[in-house]
Amino acid sequence: MHRFVVLLMLAAVIGALAAAPGAPWRTARAEDGPVSMVVEPQLDGSQFVTVVFHALDRDGFCQPPPGAVSLHPVLNMPVDFIIEAGDGVIIETSSGGIAPGRQATGVRTFSTAANAAAGSPVRSFPPLRDGVADECQAWVRISQSIPGPLRVLVLAPGDGGGQVGWVAEAGRETATTVPLQFRWTLVTWTGPATAPAQALQGVSGAQVTAIYGWETASQAWLAYFPAGANVPGANTLTSLEPGKAYWVAIAGPGGGSWRMPSAR
Structure with a gap:
């Protein structure tokens, strides 16, 4: 498997975009905010592309340890994935199977640590930061039968309202x-x-x-x-x-x- 990261591993950390409600998109850096969030495309050598959303709160937690409170929680966060351009259909999400389509909204982030201990864990990916035992993730699997460009818009709730977005160029090579x-x-x-x-x-x-x-x-x-x-x-x-x-x-x-x- 290739990590377009990081997994480039193929990994290309995608530049973030942020917008207030009703305002045009503007360039921003995810690391400037209180929450660490990033998106990466994953290629597995077949016709399928997986776009993965990774998140940790400002203290480096997916879910805070007992007795701690997260001021910027990222667990169970709804994430939207929208195919903006290119051939491709979303056929599966980390929240479960869906009717195939060009978008999947409200895909909830899950704890990779809790998932690993579950009886029937869903697929998860190595964390972007080495040594992290628990990371919040959400992903969609896209079937791209015709290789070529594929642009996916990923949206998550922004700190203080609005949304933070990433554009993932995730197409398979011809x-x-x-x-x-x-x-x-x-x-x-x-x-x-x-x-x-x-x-x-x-x-x-x-x-x-x-x-x-x-x-x-x-x-x-x-x-x-x-x-x-x-x-x-x-x-x-x-x-x-x-x-x-x-x-x-x-x-x-x-x-x-x-x-x-x-x-x-």
């Missing part, structure tokens, strides 16, 4: 499928900088035996041999770079294909 022929195929890597072993996970129907890439700086060919991945010094090609061409050899006699992500 992909390019390149045919591979026996024995050699010249391909252009379309994804971000990626280790060869990881990149080759997108190959199907063929066994790649070698990849060669020309390095201009050293005026030399760099090579990667999957069979020599654990042999010290056998491989000099350590990363496939976006937009660069590579010669790829496959074992015969048939062909195959290579599904490459698109660089962002």
